[in-house]
Amino acid sequence: MRNDHVSIVEVGPRDGLQNEKTIIASEDKIKLVNLLSDCGFDTIEVTSFVSPKWVPQLADASVVMSGISRHPRISYAVLTPNLKGYTQAKESNASEVAIFAAASETFSQNNINCSIDESLVRFGRVMDAARVDQVPVRGYISCVVDCPYEGKVLPSAVCSVATRLLDMGCYEISLGDTTGNGTPQSIGTMLxxxxxxxxxxxxxxxxxxxxxxxxxxxxxxxxxxxxxxDSSIGGIGGCPYAPGARGNVATSDVVRFLHDKNISTGIDLDKLSLALQFVHSLFEQNSAN
Ligand SMILES: [Zn+2]
Incomplete structure (x- = not known):
């Protein structure tokens, strides 16, 4: 039954690493994605084609995308902040791309230097190109319950941005509790x-x-x-040198939580623990340097 299955999007190589100060070598990122490819995910977010000035960690996006071994049933996703990023993503044979907007006006201004409206206009160009190329687009919304500048975010603001992203052609909306201050009450009300x-x-x-x-x-x-x-291997992303702190929910925690509820994920926990050991080795190795 459909209700007994949950699909997990592994975002560690992008959302996780993006927020880690320790720069990871391209070959290690490639190895990580390859280990994750063995685990049973439908979708792995590999990297982001943003300006290296913004995110030096992901400056090797093209190298990583051309180095990974692809399984035909896995969608290899990348984040694309603008048309230039989209073009690079297309050249790198990304299976799908993601665009992002905020539910909070102040966060949008501070994070991407434009209003929510302006960001949607900018992403319209990505959507137009993706439609022509038949590349699926996922939409992220950040600050769905709480904003570091504005505090509580109105559910109606989330609903409005989500509706617009879907109208623009996104196949799915990923609702982001960016600050991690969400509670079952605030997330439930928003949903x-x-x-x-x-x-x-x-x-x-x-x-x-x-x-x-x-x-x-x-x-x-x-x-x-x-x-x-969405979840991140080892919960990386959020606090330098401390995998697990304030990043996305850790993938193995979610998988175990779901399996305990008799909900299938298709994820092989043994394979996942190999990927997890590798992530830990990367951070141990680097913090010792
Ligand atoms: Zn995130």
């Missing part, structure tokens, strides 16, 4: 509002683990009908 207007099978949960409430937040999301979640 109730969004689900009134948007089919739940077009939504994914993307929760950061700042307050260690991500599993509770996933639980309430399951109750509301969500069956797609």
């Amino acid at each position: 109730d509002c969004v689900i009134e207007h948007i089919s739940v099978d077009k939504l994914a949960g993307h929760y950061h683990d700042t307050n260690h409430r991500t599993l509770e937040n996933i639980d309430i999301s399951l109750e509301k009908g969500l069956r797609r979640f």
Whole structure:
């Protein structure tokens, strides 16, 4: 039964590494993605074609994309902030791309230097190109319950941005608790509002683990009908030199949590632990240097 299965999007190589100060060698990133490819994910977010000035960690996006071994049933996704990034993503044979907007006006201004409206216009060009190339586009929304500048974010603001991204052609919206301050109450209230207007099978949960409430937040999301979640191997992303701190919810935690509830994920925990050991070795090795 469909309801007994959850699909997990592994975002560690992008959302995780993007926030790690330790620069990881391209060959190690390639090895990590290859290990993750053996685990059973449908989708792996590999990297981001942003300006190396913004994110030096991901300056080797093309090298990584051309170095990985691809499994035909896995979608290898990349983040594309603009048309230039999209063009590079296309050249690198990305299976799908992702665009991103914020539910908070101040976060949008501070994060990408433009209003929410302006960001959607900018991404319209990416959407037009992707439509011609028949490349699927995923939409991320950040700050879905809480903003570092504005505090509480209104569910109606999330719903409005989500609707616009879907209207532009995104196949799915990933709802990001960027600060990790979400609670089952605030996530539940936000989802109730969004689900009134948007089919739940077009939504994914993307929760950061700042307050260690991500599993509770996933639980309430399951109750509301969500069956797609983003997670990061080892919970990387968020705190330099400390894998697991304030990054995305750790993939193995989510998989175990779901398997304990008799919900299948298709993820092989033994293979996952090999990938996890490799991630730990990367950070141990680098923090010793
Ligand atoms: Zn994130």
